Amino acid sequence: ITEAETLLTFKSSISNNTALSSWDIKNPPCKGNSANWVGVLCIQDSVWGLQLENMGFTGTLNVSSLTNLPNLRTISFMNNRFDGPIPEIKKIPALKSVFLSRNRLSGEIPADSFTGMVWLKKLYLSQNQFTGAIPASLVSLPKLMEARLDGNHFEGLIPVFKTQNLVTFNVSDNALLGPIPSGLNKMPITMFQGNKGLCGQPLGPCNSPTALLPSPNDSSIVNGVRNTSKHTARSILIILILCVVALVAILAVMFALRRRSSRPNSVESPQSNLEKKTGIKEDQSSHGGSSHHSSAGRKGEVPKLSFVRDDREKFELPDLLKASAEILGSGCFGASYKAAPTTGSAMVVKRFKKMNNVGREEFHEHMRRIGRLNHPNLLPLVAYYYRKEEKLLVTDFVHNGSLAVHLHGHQSLGQPSLDWPTRLKIVKGVTAGLAYLYKELPSLIAPHGHLKSSNVLLNESYEPLLSDYGLIPVINQESAQELMVAYKSPEYFQNGRVTKKTDVWGLGILILEILTGKFPANFLKEGQGDEEDLAMLVSSIVKEGRVEEVFDKEMEMEKNSIGEMVRLLKIGLSCCENLENRLELKEAVEKIEELKEKDDHDDDHSSIISDGEKKSSRGLSDDSTMS
Ligand SMILES: Nc1ncnc2c1ncn2[C@@H]1O[C@H](COP(=O)(O)OP(=O)(O)OP(=O)(O)O)[C@@H](O)[C@H]1O
Numbered sequence: 001i002t003e004a005e006t007l008l009t010f011k012s013s014i015s016n017n018t019a020l021s022s023w024d025i026k027n028p029p030c031k032g033n034s035a036n037w038v039g040v041l042c043i044q045d046s047v048w049g050l051q052l053e054n055m056g057f058t059g060t061l062n063v064s065s066l067t068n069l070p071n072l073r074t075i076s077f078m079n080n081r082f083d084g085p086i087p088e089i090k091k092i093p094a095l096k097s098v099f100l101s102r103n104r105l106s107g108e109i110p111a112d113s114f115t116g117m118v119w120l121k122k123l124y125l126s127q128n129q130f131t132g133a134i135p136a137s138l139v140s141l142p143k144l145m146e147a148r149l150d151g152n153h154f155e156g157l158i159p160v161f162k163t164q165n166l167v168t169f170n171v172s173d174n175a176l177l178g179p180i181p182s183g184l185n186k187m188p189i190t191m192f193q194g195n196k197g198l199c200g201q202p203l204g205p206c207n208s209p210t211a212l213l214p215s216p217n218d219s220s221i222v223n224g225v226r227n228t229s230k231h232t233a234r235s236i237l238i239i240l241i242l243c244v245v246a247l248v249a250i251l252a253v254m255f256a257l258r259r260r261s262s263r264p265n266s267v268e269s270p271q272s273n274l275e276k277k278t279g280i281k282e283d284q285s286s287h288g289g290s291s292h293h294s295s296a297g298r299k300g301e302v303p304k305l306s307f308v309r310d311d312r313e314k315f316e317l318p319d320l321l322k323a324s325a326e327i328l329g330s331g332c333f334g335a336s337y338k339a340a341p342t343t344g345s346a347m348v349v350k351r352f353k354k355m356n357n358v359g360r361e362e363f364h365e366h367m368r369r370i371g372r373l374n375h376p377n378l379l380p381l382v383a384y385y386y387r388k389e390e391k392l393l394v395t396d397f398v399h400n401g402s403l404a405v406h407l408h409g410h411q412s413l414g415q416p417s418l419d420w421p422t423r424l425k426i427v428k429g430v431t432a433g434l435a436y437l438y439k440e441l442p443s444l445i446a447p448h449g450h451l452k453s454s455n456v457l458l459n460e461s462y463e464p465l466l467s468d469y470g471l472i473p474v475i476n477q478e479s480a481q482e483l484m485v486a487y488k489s490p491e492y493f494q495n496g497r498v499t500k501k502t503d504v505w506g507l508g509i510l511i512l513e514i515l516t517g518k519f520p521a522n523f524l525k526e527g528q529g530d531e532e533d534l535a536m537l538v539s540s541i542v543k544e545g546r547v548e549e550v551f552d553k554e555m556e557m558e559k560n561s562i563g564e565m566v567r568l569l570k571i572g573l574s575c576c577e578n579l580e581n582r583l584e585l586k587e588a589v590e591k592i593e594e595l596k597e598k599d600d601h602d603d604d605h606s607s608i609i610s611d612g613e614k615k616s617s618r619g620l621s622d623d624s625t626m627s
Pocket residue numbers: 328329330331332333334335336348350379395396397398399401402454455457467468483
């Protein structure tokens with residue numbers, strides 16, 4: 001049985017599998033290290049991973065057929081709607097990572113579910129509906145480094161882990177009870193929050209109630225066997241005692257508050273300039289994730305920004321708050337403000353609402369990941385601020401403003417329109433930044449996800465800097481279609497999915513916008529609109545043989561560049577094709593890199609332009625006719 005047959009058997013076991021229409025027996029899934037099939041990760045002509053995230057799958061997840069893939073090491077089915085019990089992943093003992101977070105999997109996980117998985121390093125089960133005890137077979141996995149069990153209904157005690165390798169063990173937002181085993185005491189507090197009956201470091205001392213519980217070394221617990229009747233009685237007792245403790249605590253707090261408010265000299269801290277203008281509030285109880293900020297949030301201390309780069313002078317939120325703030329504009333998420341710390345250059349603070357897709361720890365982790373990116377065409381993230389209801393991202397202020405303003409608002413700026421060499425330079429820079437994101441964020445389906453002209457900023461020499469990239473994982477999924485450009489792509493309208501080629505579509509639309517000077521209506525649509533998209537508009541003009549009419553009238557046309565302009569237009573249209581015919585990012589990058597400011601002398605312009613009349617679904621024919 002071939003790997004292609006195995007994968008197709010697996011596909012047929014999935015309900016609502018239209019996202020896998022590119023899985024076709026006529027093509028092998030892998031060619032060398034690159035994949036022909038969506039969601040398949042390849043190494044040396046063989047499948048080593050499946051990354052089938054966000055594809056709208058439903059029904060139960062059965063991985064038995066995957067045992068026929070000898071090199072399979074990683075599987076991810078995150079962000080689908082699979083229900084039913086946990087799949088039998090121990091049938092594939094060579095797996096190193098398993099990501100099942102954000103589905104609807106439910107029920108108890110059998111204690112021996114992970115027995116024999118000696119290579120397993122990462123297990124993500126977050127945000128499902130699992131119940132019962134944490135499965136005992138987890139504790140003896142020798143290589144386990146990351147276990148994410150948060151956001152389920154796990155109950156009982158946390159077992160004692162035998163491995164020394166565990167760096168992440170997130171069990172927040174469950175129904176766990178009793179003391180945290182000493183081996184886990186150094187983990188961040190956020191990994192345990194949201195469990196009413198849990199105590200011990202790092203949460204705080206186990207005072208009386210939980211001391212009644214058996215020690216987590218209790219072999220019956222370690223083996224995952226729970227003595228239900230004893231536990232029920234204990235649980236009731238604990239709940240009663242916790243209620244009394246909570247009541248006393250509430251009364252104490254109320255008493256303290258009343259005393260404070262009646263104190264005559266109590267002074268309200270004055271509202272800062274930025275706070276008055278923006279409504280951004282400092283939250284005394286929240287703090288960033290980096291260790292040097294761990295004290296923030298205690299009484300009397302100010303909440304701190306979490307810096308993700310070492311090469312920047314640090315400043316604090318109050319420093320920015322003191323500065324005069326200027327509103328730059330309001331996007332889909334909230335407004336952006338320009339403000340400068342007392343010492344240092346201007347920064348932009350962007351307010352993000354609807355950014356609660358992941359918990360606090362995962363958010364910090366993702367921001368640090370974004371902070372590590374470094375490319376001349378990316379606007380670096382400098383710092384961020386986390387509060388449950390609201391996030392702020394801080395970046396440098398880019399003086400020349402956005403590409404959107406230069407394309408559509410240059411007259412109000414009193415500036416000339418961008419010329420062709422500058423537009424070409426911008427396209428090349430955007431493409432280079434996008435290629436870098438694909439390389440550095442391979443686990444993201446759409447590594448940029450929000451590519452549009454207001455998210456392309458221009459520095460003094462008109463070099464483009466991409467902003468708002470890599471945010472899809474942290475945006476609330478239910479708001480994604482309303483907010484993110486990637487979710488306005490044709491494939492999202494047609495099949496409800498985002499793919500590795502979705503950012504290529506964003507690039508295509510941006511190229512067409514740059515060449516035509518027309519604002520793409522695509523980004524304004526929330527649902528499937530009947531409004532003609534920019535790609536359709538351009539292709540119909542080209543089909544009618546009027547290609548020169550497509551270009552922005554404000555762009556000075558140079559006769560000896562028209563061939564290269566048409567080439568770029570053609571690449572833009574190929575990036576907007578339907579999924580099967582759309583260019584891969586790599587192909588688009590190669591073609592764009594080859595473009596020049598001026599045509600070669602031996603180019604026959606009339607033949608290039610008349611190519612527009614030859615039919616393809618977007619109106620321009622393929623490369624062979626261009627040369
Ligand atoms: N770092 C920056 N330097 C200069 N201008 C910026 C910076 N960041 C954003 N802007 C500009 O501020 C304005 C508002 O930006 P913002 O990012 O809030 O909204 P948007 O890009 O229009 O939409 P969205 O929220 O969907 O990204 C835009 O014109 C944008 O180009």
